[in-house]
Amino acid sequence: MMPGIAHRLTDGLYGLGWSTVKHLPEAAAVRLGQQIADSAWKRRGNSVLRLESNLARVVPDATPQRLEELSRAGMRSYLRYWMESFRLPVWSNEDIAAAFSPKDIHLLEEGLAAGRGAIIALPHLANWDLAGAWVTTRLGVPFTTVAERLKPETLYDRFVAYREGLGMEVLPHTGGSAFGTLARRLRSGGLVCLVADRDLSASGIEVSFFGDVARMPAGPAMLAQQTGALLLPVTLWYDEPPVMQGRVHPAVEVPQTGTRAERTAAMTQALADVFAAGIAEHPQDWHMLQRLWLKDLEPREPGNDRSADS
Structure with a gap:
């Protein structure tokens, strides 16, 4: 398929989801998501294989059968995210409030009340859009x-447009101006939320993650150092529908010694450790269907498995 045709098809499918799924009854949307997830899981495509490969690092003692069970649950969790996201624009404030139950939210509220700004950093667990809508x-x-x-x-x-409709200000990752805008928002006592378990720049910080080396973005730690804002890790997980759980963890402190690069590395590793603990507790809710660890990003010889990119 030509790239232009594929792009238009992708856009059309997402548009269909946002225009159609949001009008389904809740039970019907849940069933549809599970059916799509099970169908994708049975096809054993690249994304499912990559998910299983990632989960094998998270649960290293899992049997092949256990990995298959986790990846099936993981695909159901992933499609739950999409079904919820398609429907969020028509949820009432009461619906959103009932769908998310965060713990230790006082850590965020107290930080904002102090006027120093706050950075929420979280991994691809459960539905970060729902958590954001709850905050707004x-x-x-x-x-x-x-x-x-x-x-x-x-x-x-x-x-x-979808995220702005939920009350978020959205900046593009590329273009070079995002960091400065984020810093200004934090200096004025504002809130910044960043999904931070996968580096998109290929110049992130190397961290130890489930026993191997991965890269995670330096932005959260650098913003905290530059602005004095709190850096709060957050983890999320799904309970039985329609409730999602979450936890605000204690702030990652800026080290008092070391160079800026050393402080950034230490803070990013601290984030990775919190993320790893949350993912290990709820591996089926970690929606990582892409390559993450450096060993998986290395070039392969022709004929070797290069599958499971998303």
């Missing part, structure tokens, strides 16, 4: 985030 509606706190620039551009525009 339940706490009444707007925030700024960064989005990967997707192809086609019309799909990226759909995601920006």
Whole structure:
């Protein structure tokens, strides 16, 4: 399929989801998501194989049968994310409040009340869009985030419009101005939320993650150092529908010694450790269907498995 046709098809499918799924009854949307997830899982495509490969690092003692069970549950969790996201624009504030139950939210509220700004850093667990919508509606706190620039551009525009409709300010990951804008928001006492378990720049910080080396973005730690904002890790997980759980963890402190690079590395490793603990507790809710560890990113010889990129 030609790239232009594929891009238009992708955009059309997402558009169909946002225009159609949001009108389904809740039970029907849940069933549809599970059916799509099970169908994708049975096809054993690249994304499913990559998910299983990633989960094998998270649960190293899992049997092949256990990995298959986790990947099936993982695909159901992933499609639950999409079904919820398609429907979020028509949820009432009461619906959003009932769908998310975070713990230790006082750590965020106290940080914002102190006027120093706060950075929420979280991995690809459960539904970070729902958590963001809860913050904007339940706490009444707007925030700024960064989005990967997707192809086609019309799909990226759909995601920006969707998230802006939930009360978020969305900046493009590329273009060079995002960091400065985020720093200004934090200096004014604002809130920044960043998904931070996968580096998109290929120049991130190397961390030890489930016993091997991965890269994670330096941005959260650098922003905290530059602005004095709190750096709060957050982990999420799914309970029985329609409830999602979450936890705000204690702030990652800026080390008092070392160079800026050393402090950034130490803080990013601290984030990785919190993320790893949350993922290990709820591996089926970690939506990592892409390559992450450096060993998996290395070039392969022709004929070797290069599957499971998403």
